[in-house]
Amino acid sequence: MEFRDNDRVAIDFGADGIAHVRLVRADKLNALDPAMFGAIVDAGRALHDARGLRCVVLSGEGRAFCAGLDLASMAGGSGALEGDLTDRTHGNANLFQQVAMQWRKLPVPVVAAVHGICFGGGLQIASGADIRVVAPDTRMSIMEMKWGIVPDMGGYALWRGLLRDDVLRDLVYTNREFSGDEAQQLGLATHVDADPLARALAIAREIAGRNPHAIRAAKRLANAMAEHGADHLLLEESREQRGLLRSRNQMEAVLAGMEKRAPNFDDP
Numbered sequence: 001m002e003f004r005d006n007d008r009v010a011i012d013f014g015a016d017g018i019a020h021v022r023l024v025r026a027d028k029l030n031a032l033d034p035a036m037f038g039a040i041v042d043a044g045r046a047l048h049d050a051r052g053l054r055c056v057v058l059s060g061e062g063r064a065f066c067a068g069l070d071l072a073s074m075a076g077g078s079g080a081l082e083g084d085l086t087d088r089t090h091g092n093a094n095l096f097q098q099v100a101m102q103w104r105k106l107p108v109p110v111v112a113a114v115h116g117i118c119f120g121g122g123l124q125i126a127s128g129a130d131i132r133v134v135a136p137d138t139r140m141s142i143m144e145m146k147w148g149i150v151p152d153m154g155g156y157a158l159w160r161g162l163l164r165d166d167v168l169r170d171l172v173y174t175n176r177e178f179s180g181d182e183a184q185q186l187g188l189a190t191h192v193d194a195d196p197l198a199r200a201l202a203i204a205r206e207i208a209g210r211n212p213h214a215i216r217a218a219k220r221l222a223n224a225m226a227e228h229g230a231d232h233l234l235l236e237e238s239r240e241q242r243g244l245l246r247s248r249n250q251m252e253a254v255l256a257g258m259e260k261r262a263p264n265f266d267d268p
Contacts, residue, residue: 001053003046008039011046017054017212017267018204019047026062032121033073037099040125041090044102052267054208054215056106057200058129059113066122068143085152093154096121100154103128104223107216107268109207113200114180114189119143124153127162127188130219131203133196134189138180145175160226162187211249212267 001019003011012020021043023030030036047053060066090098091105103110103125112129120143126132134140144151151172159168163186171178171186183189193199207215217240224236244250249265256263 001046001050003043006035006039008036009043011043013050013053016205017052017208018057018201019050019053019055020057020059020201021047023058023060023066026060026064028070029062029064029067029117030060030122031067031070031073032099033070036070037095040099041095041102044098044106048102048106053108054212054267055108055204056103056110057113057197057204058103058110058126059197059200060116060122062116064116064122065112065114065118065138066125067117068120068122069147071147096152097154097157100124100128100158104130104154104158107219108212109204109215109219111200111203111207113196114138114140115196120151121153123188124151124155124158127155127158130222131190131200132183132188133191133193133200133203134180134183135194135196136179136181136192138183139177140180140183140188141175141177142171143175145172157226209263211244211253211263212265213247213249214244214253216268217244 001013005011008023008025010022010024025031025036047056085094087094089095093101109131110129111131111133112126113133114126115135115138118126118138118140120141123140123142142151142155167186178186180189180192184192191199221233221236221240224233252263252265
């Protein structure tokens with residue numbers, strides 16, 4: 001994996017196959033300025049094809065996960081908002097959407113550890129994760145309406161299936177603030193934990209201990225659920241299972257379970 005830590009994003013890639021991606025603009029509550037957008041996308045690009053990657057943990061340094069858009073920097077004539085937002089510069093997304101969507105597009109699960117403040121674009125980034133562990137006192141908001149705009153970083157694509165339609169409309173229209181505890185009730189938090197990073201890392205270690213080919217297949221199927229009907233999903237289940245049955249890693253999972261030992265998997 002080729003990625004150089006910078007003053008916006010750092011990656012710790014362990015021997016266990018877990019990559020810990022940290023937003024490190026702590027003095028600005030990890031707010032999103034042009035450099036942060038670029039650094040996050042660069043990190044996602046480096047991870048996408050990384051050998052031995054089994055799971056990603058996404059967190060923010062300091063007092064916040066991410067406070068959302070850095071309005072001062074974006075209004076400062078940096079050129080970050082130049083161009084047509086409808087241009088698809090990153091597959092099916094523009095730059096700003098890719099910052100959140102890329103976590104869903106990664107071939108391995110992503111676990112977000114959320115604390116402090118998670119507003120606007122920060123919440124959309126967290127929503128791109130497969131699993132969100134949120135501190136109970138986290139301050140959260142779909143903030144965009146406060147600034148007279150709509151969520152436009154992939155939120156609507158990522159929130160399908162997470163929230164009831166009327167609940168989402170309420171949160172968008174009013175941009176009201178809610179806590180991590182309420183986020184779990186609403187569907188935006190998977191787990192609530194006073195130490196979200198420790199819990200996220202524990203979940204990642206459990207995922208990293210599973211057959212990595214099966215984990216990737218499960219993520220492909222989970223992603224397909226929002227896009228396709230039953231006929232397609234039934235066929236895709238069968239195709240994924242056909243590729244896994246009697247494979248070296250599948251047999252190793254069975255043997256390790258029978259012998260009560262840690263499995264020794266080959267990585268994709």
